[in-house]
Every structure is written in structure tokens, then in C-alpha cells.
Amino acid sequence: MVAVGEAKEEVMQLPDQERVLGFLDCFASDPPNVVLLEGGGPEEREQCALYWSALLNCKSASPGPCLECSTCTRIFSGTFRDQYFFSGSEGPIKIEDVRGIRNVMGQKPDSDGFRVFIVSQAQELTSSAANALLKSMEEPLPNNAFVLLAPERNKLLPTLVSRSWVLTLKWSDAGFAGLEEVQAWVERLLDFWDTGKGLFEHTAKKSDVDADLVRHIIGVCQKSLLHLMIGRLEDPVSKYWNSCLDSTYFGNLDNLFKKSLQALDYQVNPPLVLDWLAIQVYQWCNLDRS
Numbered sequence: 001m002v003a004v005g006e007a008k009e010e011v012m013q014l015p016d017q018e019r020v021l022g023f024l025d026c027f028a029s030d031p032p033n034v035v036l037l038e039g040g041g042p043e044e045r046e047q048c049a050l051y052w053s054a055l056l057n058c059k060s061a062s063p064g065p066c067l068e069c070s071t072c073t074r075i076f077s078g079t080f081r082d083q084y085f086f087s088g089s090e091g092p093i094k095i096e097d098v099r100g101i102r103n104v105m106g107q108k109p110d111s112d113g114f115r116v117f118i119v120s121q122a123q124e125l126t127s128s129a130a131n132a133l134l135k136s137m138e139e140p141l142p143n144n145a146f147v148l149l150a151p152e153r154n155k156l157l158p159t160l161v162s163r164s165w166v167l168t169l170k171w172s173d174a175g176f177a178g179l180e181e182v183q184a185w186v187e188r189l190l191d192f193w194d195t196g197k198g199l200f201e202h203t204a205k206k207s208d209v210d211a212d213l214v215r216h217i218i219g220v221c222q223k224s225l226l227h228l229m230i231g232r233l234e235d236p237v238s239k240y241w242n243s244c245l246d247s248t249y250f251g252n253l254d255n256l257f258k259k260s261l262q263a264l265d266y267q268v269n270p271p272l273v274l275d276w277l278a279i280q281v282y283q284w285c286n287l288d289r290s
């Protein structure tokens, strides 16, 4: 038996993932069938998956899971009966491993919450196992939720990714010494959105702008979007967007950031991705001014 409060400690080890946890909180009232968590480290991805599982099952969620009740505790100790965990850390996840799912899915969960299937290291699914899983996802039965975890989405079958609601955990800052540089770029973006000037002369120096840097810049924008969505205007970007964009643009921004990350995954030239992102946002911010 796991001590009460241990779940809370696990989640407190996720200080950098506030943005993703916030999105999960927002989605809990109408949960997507499949959530794919990429980025971060393997343990962080697993902790976020357990957080989502707790969110779907905790009776005291308001808006996050309480992390103290017996349901939350069992979820974090891996003893919750409606939670199925496929590891993948010891080699490929085979079709036999996922085949049993169909039978289980047809039955009602033991509790009155959600049955959660977590596939950690989803990149270890063999293609036949991935296809079997896909079949289950395409014919969703009520109160079943899937969570796929992988370092990057492009390590999975595209069909699995297109079925999923993808959330990108903050990439590890280890080895990345350029946080001040990220801040400088965010200020340039703000300037550009306001005046239409002062960006391209910097992105034109292509050697200065690599994919890692652009990922971090997008990460800052995503965090600001979350702040904007929950009305916590505590950073300059969310304040600025709040001055010129209404809530109908939240979805556009979210999609834009996801597509930009995807473009980086597909090896699109990082300065181009940054220019494209900047121009899109500029247009939205200035629609009413023209």
C-alpha cells in the first residue's frame, strides 16, 4: 500500500510541465479518446499519464485530481483496477499483448469512472500491435481512454498520431544554455506583431536559429496561450494577445503551434518555421486594425 500523499509528491516533481497539466485539466470534462504525450523525459511522460488517469477517475477533482484519495493513490501506485499499463521498456510490445484489450473494453469499467490504457514507450509497438490498437481506437467504446507516450510523435505510425490529441511536454533544458536567447526572440516577436518590423533581418542569419531554439520559443508561446485561456495574464505575450485577439483565436493559435512543432519534426528549415508562425500571428493580431 502506498502512503497517502505520495501521488502528490510525484506530481510535484513536474514543475516544468504546468502547461501540459493545465491543458489536461481543461480537457477532462470532455476527454479525447486518445491522448499522445511526447517530449520531456520518460518518467515525466509516465507521471503526466497517471495524472490524466487520476483526473478522469478522482471524485474530488476540482479542477485537478485531489492526489490524496484512495483512487488517486491506487492510480499512482499502479494498483487501480481500471488502469492497464503496457511498458515497452523490455522490448517490443506485441500483438498478443494488446489483443486482450478488446474483450476488456466491451465490459463496463469496475469503477464508475474511466478505464485507462497507458502505452509507455509506444514507439516499441510492433506494426501489427499498433494496428490492433488502432482498431480499438477507431471504434471507441464509452468510458475507455487511451494514452500513448513516446519521445517524439514521428517515432509512431502516422495513423496512430492522427487519431491522437497530441500534447508536447517541455523538452529538457539540460544542455540548452540559451534561455536568455529565447527571451530575446520572444521580445522580437512581440515587436514584430506590434509593428510588422524587426524580425526577418534576424531570422535571415540562418545559422543562429536551430530547431531546438524554435521549439523553446514555441514552448513559451504555448505557455502564454494557456495563461490567456485561463485569464492569468502574467507574461507580456499573453497580455499582448489579450489586447488584440478574442477567444475565437485560441484554437487557431493552438493549432499553429502544433503545426509548427510538426514542421520542425519533418525537418523544415527552422527560420522558415519561425517566420511562418510570426506572420500568421501578425495577421490575426492586426486584422481589426487594417
Ligand SMILES: [Zn+2]
Binding pocket: 058, 059, 060, 061, 065, 066, 067, 068, 069, 070, 071, 072, 073
Ligand atoms: Zn483523488
